[in-house]
Amino acid sequence: xxxxxxxxxxxxxxxxxxxxxxxxxxxxxxxxxxxxxxxxxxxxxxxxxxxxxxxxxxxxxxxxxxxxxxxxxxxxxxxxxxxxxxxxxxxxxxxxxxxxxx
Amino acid sequence: xxxxxxxxxxxxxxxxxxxxxxxxxxxxxxxxxxxxxxxxxxxxxxxxxxxxxxxxxxxxxxxxxxxxxxxxxxxxxxxxxxxxxxxxxxxxxxxxxxxxxxxxxxxxxxxxxxxxxxxxxxxxxxxxxxxxxxxxxxxxxxxxxxxxxxxxxxxxxxxxxxxxxxxxxxxxxxxxxxxxxxxxxxxxxxxxxxxxxxxxxxxxxxxxxxxxxxxxxxxxxxxxxxxxxxxxxxxxxxxxxxxxxxxxxxxxxxxxxxxxxxxxxxxxxxxxxxxxxxxxxxxxxxxxxxxxxxxxxxxxxxxxxxxxxxxxxxxxxxxxxxxxxxxxxxxxxxxxxxxxxxxxxxxxxxxxxxxxxxxxxxxxxxxxxxxxxxxxxxxxxxxxxxxxxxxxxxxxxxxxxxxxxxxxxxxxxxxxxxxxxxxxxxxxxxxxxxxxxxxxxxxxxxxxxxxxxxxxxxxxxxxxxxxxxxxxxxxxxxxxxxxxxxxxxxxxxxxxxxxxxxxxxxxxxxxxxxx
Numbered sequence: 001x002x003x004x005x006x007x008x009x010x011x012x013x014x015x016x017x018x019x020x021x022x023x024x025x026x027x028x029x030x031x032x033x034x035x036x037x038x039x040x041x042x043x044x045x046x047x048x049x050x051x052x053x054x055x056x057x058x059x060x061x062x063x064x065x066x067x068x069x070x071x072x073x074x075x076x077x078x079x080x081x082x083x084x085x086x087x088x089x090x091x092x093x094x095x096x097x098x099x100x101x102x
Numbered sequence: 103x104x105x106x107x108x109x110x111x112x113x114x115x116x117x118x119x120x121x122x123x124x125x126x127x128x129x130x131x132x133x134x135x136x137x138x139x140x141x142x143x144x145x146x147x148x149x150x151x152x153x154x155x156x157x158x159x160x161x162x163x164x165x166x167x168x169x170x171x172x173x174x175x176x177x178x179x180x181x182x183x184x185x186x187x188x189x190x191x192x193x194x195x196x197x198x199x200x201x202x203x204x205x206x207x208x209x210x211x212x213x214x215x216x217x218x219x220x221x222x223x224x225x226x227x228x229x230x231x232x233x234x235x236x237x238x239x240x241x242x243x244x245x246x247x248x249x250x251x252x253x254x255x256x257x258x259x260x261x262x263x264x265x266x267x268x269x270x271x272x273x274x275x276x277x278x279x280x281x282x283x284x285x286x287x288x289x290x291x292x293x294x295x296x297x298x299x300x301x302x303x304x305x306x307x308x309x310x311x312x313x314x315x316x317x318x319x320x321x322x323x324x325x326x327x328x329x330x331x332x333x334x335x336x337x338x339x340x341x342x343x344x345x346x347x348x349x350x351x352x353x354x355x356x357x358x359x360x361x362x363x364x365x366x367x368x369x370x371x372x373x374x375x376x377x378x379x380x381x382x383x384x385x386x387x388x389x390x391x392x393x394x395x396x397x398x399x400x401x402x403x404x405x406x407x408x409x410x411x412x413x414x415x416x417x418x419x420x421x422x423x424x425x426x427x428x429x430x431x432x433x434x435x436x437x438x439x440x441x442x443x444x445x446x447x448x449x450x451x452x453x454x455x456x457x458x459x460x461x462x463x464x465x466x467x468x469x470x471x472x473x474x475x476x477x478x479x480x481x482x483x484x485x486x487x488x489x490x491x492x493x494x495x496x497x498x499x500x501x502x503x504x505x506x507x508x509x510x511x512x513x514x515x516x517x518x519x520x521x522x523x524x525x526x527x528x529x530x531x532x533x534x535x536x537x538x539x540x541x542x543x544x545x546x547x548x549x550x551x552x553x554x555x556x557x558x559x560x561x562x563x564x565x566x567x568x569x570x571x572x573x574x575x576x577x578x579x580x581x582x583x584x585x586x587x588x589x590x591x592x593x594x595x596x597x598x599x600x601x602x603x604x605x606x607x608x609x610x611x612x613x614x615x616x617x
Contacts, residue, residue, distance in 0.1 A: 008482070015440060015485040016447070017478055018466035031482060033541055038429045038487075041499050044506070051501030054344070055300045055314060055557025058508035059585045064343055082207045086451035095449050098461050 002032045105143050109136035110180055111270035114606075115323065116330045119273065123168055123178045130164035130178030130222055137180045137224050141271050146247045148262040148271060149182070152225035156191045160222045167220060175330060177220025182272040184263045185226040186233050187213050187318070188307045192223070196309040197231040197241040197259075200446050200453045200472030210307020211339045212276055212318050215356075219334040224272055227262030231474045232443065233278055233311045235259050236286055236543045237531065240476045245533050248291060249609040251573045254530040257287030263321045264291035268609060274322035274331050280312045281431050282525070282550025284319040285562040289525035289578020292564040294595065294605060295321040296328050298588045300557030301346040302354055303332075304339030312438040313344070315431075315554050324605050325563060325595035332588060333360045349586040362589025363596075370597060376413030377597055383409055384419035384518030389549055395528040397568030401577040402524045405565035405598070409522070412597055419514040419521065423507050427551040430507060432544055433487050433500035434555070439477075440484025446472060479540060508556035511582075520594060521582040524549055529568035529575035549580060559583045563595045564604040 003011075008028045012019045019027065054062045073079070080093050089096035110133050113119040122128045134157050141149050164178040188194040188206035195201040209217070217223070230240040238246040238261025246261040248254035249269040256265040260277030264287035267275055277284040279297035288295030297319040305316055320331035337355045339345045346354045370377035385406065390399060406416060448454035448468030455467035473481065487496035514521060527546055536542040553560040562578035569575075579598075583591045599605050 003486070007486075011482050011485045011489065013466075014489065015481050016444075016462070016465045016469055017473070017481065018463070018470040019478075027479070027482065030479060030540055031486075034432070034479070034483060034544070035486075037541060037544065038433055038483075038496065040426065041429045041433065041503055042495065044423075044426060044499070044503050046499060046502035046506065049502040049505055051498050052505035052508060053314060053501060055504075055508065055555065056346075056585065058505065058512060058556060060350075065340075065347075067340065084450075085207065086204055088448060088452075088454035097449055098458065098464055100461050 003028060003035065106136065106139040108140040108180070108270050109133050110273045116176070116179055116273060116327045119179060120175070124173060130161040130168065131158060133178060133180050134158055134161035134222050134224070137271060141224060144269060144271060146249060146252070146265050146269055147244050148228055148246050148265040148269065150185050150195060150197070150226050150228050150243055150262070151193045153192055157222060157224055160217070164220055164222055174218070174220040175334065176216065179221050179273050180224050181216060181221045181274050181276070181331070182224040182227050182263070182266055183213055183276045184229050184260050184278060186229055186278045186309045187276060188309065189213050189223070189226065192226045194226065194309065195243070196233065197229045197243060198472065198474070198477070199242040202242070202453065204451060206307070208307065211304035211341065212335050213307065215334055215337070216276070216331065227260070227266055227275060229262055230259035231477050232309065232439070233259040233280055233283055234439065234476050234480055236282070236547055238262065238287070239533065239537065240474055242474055247533070248530050248575070250292060250575055251530070251571070253532050254571070254575060255290065255533050257290035257530060259283040260287050260321065264288050264293055264295065267291070267293040267321050267323060270608065274320055274327050276318060276331070277321050278308055278316055278318050279554065280315045281435060281554045282547050284321060285525050285550050285560060285578070285580060286547070288321050288562040290530040290576060292576030292604070292607060293321055293323060294325055294328055294561065294563045295319060296332060296561035296588065296591065297553070297559065298332060298336060299349070299559045299585050301344050302349060302586070302588070303336045304342045304345050306339055306341040310442040312435040313442060314438060315435060324599055325592045328561070329360060329363055329592045332592070333357065359589040359592070362587070363593045366590050366593035367596070370593070373413065378409065378594070379413035381414040381520070381594070382417050382518040383414050384417050384514050384521040386419050386421045386424070386514065386521060386523055388421050388424040389523030393527050393548065394524060395568065395570055397570045398524050398526065398528060398577050401566035401568060402579055405579045406522060408598060408602060412601065417518045419517050421510050421514055421552060423503070423510050424548065424552060426503055427507055427555055428544060428548060430500045430503040431547070431551040431555055432483070433496050434504060436480040436484035437488050437497050438484070440481045440488065443473070443477070443481055476540065504555045507552050511552065511556045511558060515584050520591065523580050525562045525578040525580040529571055529577060532571070553582055558585060559588045559591055561591050561595060563598060564607070565602070566604055
């Protein structure tokens, strides 16, 4: 199938990327070209094949580790300051965003 | 005026430099200063951030350690990191406008471990934005030039890493490989590079792209130098959920790869003039089809003959789904990228747009301004293949094909010990070439993607030059191993480098001939 401009606008919205109309038109052409490449997957017979999420599962059983649910880093004001150093807008150690609740 | 040359380029490899440092014939500070001067004078755009004060501080520490007799294997060796690794001192941008001013509150595990081994960092290296690209043209901070021909791309995404080694700006560098991003630029810049088995090197502190594919690996002139970096870089890290505690029955720790390397070398010594007797090299039919350029084909086949002369036996194998690795990868990697990159919302860090009304507008505009064209394309594709109604048809289907591709490799590696072939179908293209066709770069990834999907270790070593572009441009030989075979791969590559000189050629020192 090929994507329409309406589809692209919807996926851009889902991906939280504001695309102006001219970019949507351009993206639509490019994406359809790339999706054409991907379409080839549909012709592969994969009946009974388990989807592979972890590459080493072709070699061994893979179980992701879990850690103890304990505090691993102590908090402090200095630590907070270090971690919020890159914030675009900050006040009293809090991230500032536009009002979301009236 | 002549361009300043970094002092370390006078030494053949890390071992020779190590000896000179220990014998006080040269100091870490002298090395660092000369490398910084060479970087300053270079116009390759390989470095994104250099901070001489930080580097010289590390160098002074290295000199102190040497004076005290407590030098480690890499103490004083000038290296540099791909900007996809976060670093506390230097900015970490991943080549993106989104992170143009980002400084990390911590070091990536790889950075930390190489620092602990004594290496001196010269700064951060240019790369494709969020490691998405094959030519370093997707960096928000401009393309990197290939030292062999400044009209050519250096490859990508670790383009700065490969160019810096080729130009002698750093002794070795780090890179990340999601679909070929260490092997491909290594090949196009005529240096050596290795991507280890998925899970052997920590991903902690690597700015995430495709989490089930991303692996870090070093780039350097020779295979021996790769070993010097990869061995201390690797090992279990509890901060990476997919980091392995064991590689089969051996603990995943520093020393593992070196032990395997030395064991293989010891076996070679016993076999004298046929050091690789008994080694079966699989040559996949699909890697030498009509898609490969004549000059690359000829050069790689000549390298295979060198291996034969060392006693190895060539075996025909098949990787029948090689072409399918392109669609499988370009569903899985964008899907993971769209998820990983959703963290860039302009709230906690990263670019925030100047004018906005509500939260949604703030995020949407910040992302539209902060991400470049290729990153946006991949996020959109990822969002599409993960969306309701398409998830099964694309994402799950790609994961099923991924398993089939991994099984093909397993099958082939039963008939041989390693697989060899080209890294790329052609030599480096020109900067700006085919920029209007995003598909072209994707198709050129054909020989590297399968390995990444399967999580196997693979490397690239220089094996000659192609002349189809008018000027001599490097060609790489890809060597693919079984899971956890890094040590063996490095030894097999070293055997080639013992009898050839391709890895010693330097750009600008013309005479390119013979071996």
